[in-house]
Amino acid sequence: MLQVEKLVKNFDGFQAVADANLQVDQGQIAAVIGPNGAGKSTLFNLITGHLTASSGQITFKGQPITNLPPHQICRLGVSRSFQLINIFNRLTVFENIQAAVLAERGKSGMMFGFAAKMVVEETRQIIKQFGLTRFADTVCSNLSYGDQKVLEIAISFACRPELLLLDEPTAGMSPEETQKIVELVKTLSREHGVTILITEHDVDLVFDLAQKIMVLHQGRTLAQGLPEEIRQNKQVQEAYLGELNHARA
Amino acid sequence: MMSSIFESISLQKRKWSGFSRIILIAIWAVFLLPPFVLSPYANYLLTGIFITALFASSLNYVLGYGGLLQFHHAVPFGVGAYAAAIILTKTELPFLLAILAGPVIAAAISFLIGWFCVRLRGLYFGMLTLALGQLVWAIIYRWNALTGGDDGIHAVPVPEFLGSPTVMYYVSFLGFTVCLLILLILIKSPFGLILKASRDNPVRAEGIGVNVRRHQLIAYVTAGFFAGIAGVLFVLLERSVTPSMLYWNKSAEVLIMCLIGGIGTFLGPTLGAAILVILSMVIGVYTEYWLLVLGLILLTLVLFLPQGILGLAIELFRKFTRPNQATKGGEN
Numbered sequence: 001m002l003q004v005e006k007l008v009k010n011f012d013g014f015q016a017v018a019d020a021n022l023q024v025d026q027g028q029i030a031a032v033i034g035p036n037g038a039g040k041s042t043l044f045n046l047i048t049g050h051l052t053a054s055s056g057q058i059t060f061k062g063q064p065i066t067n068l069p070p071h072q073i074c075r076l077g078v079s080r081s082f083q084l085i086n087i088f089n090r091l092t093v094f095e096n097i098q099a100a101v102l103a104e105r106g107k108s109g110m111m112f113g114f115a116a117k118m119v120v121e122e123t124r125q126i127i128k129q130f131g132l133t134r135f136a137d138t139v140c141s142n143l144s145y146g147d148q149k150v151l152e153i154a155i156s157f158a159c160r161p162e163l164l165l166l167d168e169p170t171a172g173m174s175p176e177e178t179q180k181i182v183e184l185v186k187t188l189s190r191e192h193g194v195t196i197l198i199t200e201h202d203v204d205l206v207f208d209l210a211q212k213i214m215v216l217h218q219g220r221t222l223a224q225g226l227p228e229e230i231r232q233n234k235q236v237q238e239a240y241l242g243e244l245n246h247a248r249a
Numbered sequence: 250m251m252s253s254i255f256e257s258i259s260l261q262k263r264k265w266s267g268f269s270r271i272i273l274i275a276i277w278a279v280f281l282l283p284p285f286v287l288s289p290y291a292n293y294l295l296t297g298i299f300i301t302a303l304f305a306s307s308l309n310y311v312l313g314y315g316g317l318l319q320f321h322h323a324v325p326f327g328v329g330a331y332a333a334a335i336i337l338t339k340t341e342l343p344f345l346l347a348i349l350a351g352p353v354i355a356a357a358i359s360f361l362i363g364w365f366c367v368r369l370r371g372l373y374f375g376m377l378t379l380a381l382g383q384l385v386w387a388i389i390y391r392w393n394a395l396t397g398g399d400d401g402i403h404a405v406p407v408p409e410f411l412g413s414p415t416v417m418y419y420v421s422f423l424g425f426t427v428c429l430l431i432l433l434i435l436i437k438s439p440f441g442l443i444l445k446a447s448r449d450n451p452v453r454a455e456g457i458g459v460n461v462r463r464h465q466l467i468a469y470v471t472a473g474f475f476a477g478i479a480g481v482l483f484v485l486l487e488r489s490v491t492p493s494m495l496y497w498n499k500s501a502e503v504l505i506m507c508l509i510g511g512i513g514t515f516l517g518p519t520l521g522a523a524i525l526v527i528l529s530m531v532i533g534v535y536t537e538y539w540l541l542v543l544g545l546i547l548l549t550l551v552l553f554l555p556q557g558i559l560g561l562a563i564e565l566f567r568k569f570t571r572p573n574q575a576t577k578g579g580e581n
Contacts, residue, residue: 112434
């Protein structure tokens with residue numbers, strides 16, 4: 001479904017992504033792991049068009065999407081959540097989701113007609129699914145950090161993506177909140193058939209969740225494959241997992 | 250239990266919104282009377298206030314709801330006025346065409362300026378509107394043959410029936426009413442919701458598939474169109490135009506009107522326009538340093554009333570009626 005080939009991104013002489021390769025198949029939960037500064041977020045920003053690639057190619061469902069503007073990539077069915085919370089602060093939770101649903105339906109240009117009465121059921125459904133019903137009418141800058149993070153994912157999901165990118169969805173969250181997110185991700189994959197690509201710093205969580213893992217190290221793809229293969233991979237152990245085990249011991 | 254609480258709140262909300270609607274209509278109806286009860290001067294003043302209020306509300310649309318720092322909104326206002334005045338004085342074209350040309354040309358110039366500006370964000374956007382706007386001012390100031398240069402255009406011929414202060418009052422008041430209703434519809438539409446979303450977070454808005462630049466450009470042009478209508482109404486009332494109409498301090502004035510009333514509250518700019526127009530009249534009697542007073546007003550606002558008068562009123566109202574709901578949304 002998603003194919004990344006030989007992707008490179010230079011920032012003023014610094015190569016954030018040097019040679020990234022990734023293949024994600026339909027219906028998978030795939031994960032990109034790697035130490036801080038490995039280029040995970042940069043890779044995501046390249047896929048969703050928030051950064052332009054220096055070279056390499058990204059294709060989605062066989063169609064090249066390299067360097068398209070973000071809104072076009074979204075309209076093709078790739079949606080994302082952000083590592084730092086990115087929501088519509090002064091709108092209510094309901095309006096946050098509703099805006100995404102309206103945009104997905106191609107109604108964002110409608111200048112007449114009462115928005116408050118549109119796509120209400122769909123919006124409620126999504127809010128309920130993410131357990132935010134209690135906060136539906138709350139201005140979302142008043143939500144707790146954890147709930148904002150959930151809302152962030154809910155907005156991405158409201159775009160009805162075929163491929164959903166989650167950038168560090170559990171960063172800064174309590175163990176309970178993290179568990180909630182994990183369940184949510186599994187549900188989205190199982191019940192809605194959404195293909196999911198995730199970055200995570202919590203390695204245990206990734207091995208529990210992902211069906212495919214890609215290891216990014218200093219901007220290069222070190223390995224990609226099934227979780228077991230990655231665990232056994234010598235190079236990966238040396239470069240990354242070994243360090244972790246070492247740190248734990 | 251939980252759901253019944255929600256129901257009672259929404260029921261109260263509905264009752265209140267029905268009640269507030271009746272009050273608003275009653276206040277509106279009162280403004281149908283002035284030509285019969287007020288002095289000619291007060292009537293004239295009020296006519297001007299409604300025109301200015303429309304001007305300020307159009308700025309509020311792009312600034313309060315669109316989040317775009319439009320620093321030079323006097324440009325579409327002035328261009329609309331000049332367009333109508335030039336067509337009326339220099340051509341034989343019908344009156345109605347001149348009236349329509351004003352807002353259309355104002356929208357066109359907004360498109361030209363906006364096309365460059367939406368590429369930038371925040372303060373850079375604002376500085377570019379200011380720079381390009383002053384360019385338009387300079388052209389109008391210098392192009393003697395067409396615009397009358399420094400002198401402007403005077404004794405613009407308008408149809409006789411508009412000479413009656415009563416008729417002119419209703420033209421301005423009804424023009425104001427219709428335009429504000431349209432603006433309200435635009436704000437409540439899906440376009441308006443997405444506009445507010447792009448104001449809050451343009452990156453996120455792109456992330457849900459919105460072409461933010463195009464969206465903002467459309468809003469910018471729309472605001473220019475309504476400022477153009479205000480400009481035309483101004484010509485009908487004053488029958489003259491001068492380059493000072495689109496000098497930057499005019500833009501500052503209308504910005505301050507929005508600040509006084511409350512940016513992002515729908516009727517705040519109207520309140521701000523009324524306050525500022527009346528103040529400038531009253532203070533103008535005593536001193537010629539109106540701008541100094543304006544500066545002091547601005548200082549007070551920024552320090553003590555950043556949300557504006559109507560913004561504060563709404564906040565207080567919420568606090569008193571629903572103390573535990575103070576954080577809930579409403580007008581934004």
